Amino acid sequence: MPHQPTLSLKDAVAVVTGAAGGIGGALALSLARRGCQLALADYKAEPLAETAAAARACGVSVSEHVFDVADAAAIANLPAAVEARHAGTNILVNCAGVALGGTFAQLSLEEFEWLFQINFWSVVRMTKAFLPLLERAAQAQIVNISSVFGLIGPPGQSAYAASKFAVRGFSEVLRHELDLAGKNIGVTVVHPGGVRTGIAKNARLAAALPKADAERMEGQWEKLLRDSPESVAETIVAGVARREKRILCGADATRIDVIQRLMPVRYWDLFRKKVLPKGK
């Protein structure tokens, strides 16, 4: 199938969730440098203002929208606010996400659902809310940030991986539907590997997780977060402009993908030693 036409980022309008920092912040700046107008969303007002100021320095128009992405009503109101400021939307980047430390046995159902509200339902709700605006654009792209844990389900990440698998399944169906309907909207699903963001440091810890385990786990995951958000954002934005369907980026993502495709049942045998403490 031929690619959809290349997406011109200059003077396009992009909505980015989770834009206060990490990959979301870096994506916003990468888009701004290419002349893309921005509607930035995050629940943290101050760091969002910093991202917005840095983006404005690139000479693009930037609006800030401070709300909790787990709030369904706030999402429903966002398209009107964005349209008032920017007259349309070409790109929707669903980047907001959180992590949750603890095994399935340690996670409470409330903690599991809290993560799903942010990582999964926000993607579904944002997409639903912005589809009408995206359909009106000449060319549009939805960019959903899954994870390498949308490719494999590691221990200690049951809620996070389930949310990222769900984002992937959702994105793959949506892409197929929009394509079948001959729509102007493409869907990119991104599987970043280890990126140096605040996600591990800011992870919520299951109330039942012992402190010592939490510190050990954070240290182990931190070690795997090696690539800079800026370099990953460049890869993602270049891929989005090319309307790529699937982007692997960040440390180990390609390797993880190849291994799970070759060994969908036994992949963890190859990764176990890197993550689990010695002697286990």
Next chain:
Amino acid sequence: MAQLPTLSLSGVVAVVTGAGGGLGTAIALNLARRGCHLALTDFKPELLAPTAAAARSCGVTVSEHVFDISDPAAIATFPDAVQAQHGGVAVLVNCAGVALAGSFEQVSLEEFAWLFDINFWSVVRMTKAFLPLLKQASQAQIVNLSSIFGLVGTGGQVAYSASKFAIRSVSESLHQEFEVSCPHIGVTSVHPAGVRTPIARNTRVAAGMPQEAVDRDLWERPLTDPPEVAAETIVNALIHRKKRVLVGKLAVMADIVQRITPAHYSAVFRRAMGGRPPKDKQD
């Protein structure tokens, strides 16, 4: 990793959700024939009773639990009821599931959430609820019904696919966690395709889907394989503590194609089904 020992089903207790029809019924009866006691649940008592009666005729103890699987409070009290009647649980089969017809544009957020409560949250809640009992068994296995649509996502299955991808992921994470924390519990991820169950006939139609697009006969046409054959494959996978089982030729094919071309499999399927790509997209 050491392979878990073969599970002996005779005399152990299995909990099966969605046991009132389709694969749930076929799995329940297959387990009963192997001497497995059953705690069966479904939200329709008139469907559950015949399954239970057929299972009892195999000489095993069967309890019936009628509740809506999307009700967290009902799930939370379920283990005590099973414990009281059976004294333990070795096998948990999360089979209850529904389908929802309509494209993402046609499906409302409420309908999407309704499907997730039944298909996904029931698996999380049931697993959470029964983990303490499964930990007490000498050997235990959790069997989660994902789908071919937990491997690939194709048009018209947006909520269903997302829920089945999420179930697959939970099964994988749990299996890897249990290797360390509960080495006697295994998890089997099941991916059936083309099994003759009532799922298409009972599909909820999104309120936003035009009535003329509703064609239950068409939806049912690919569902040709007998549920009894699928159940035999699934129960064998459970006995042998398999991590993953693909049920049906379509599931095997879909798995291969998505592993070869993860970003473009839908175009491959469309050509294989003889469908033509939209006119302006032909290459």
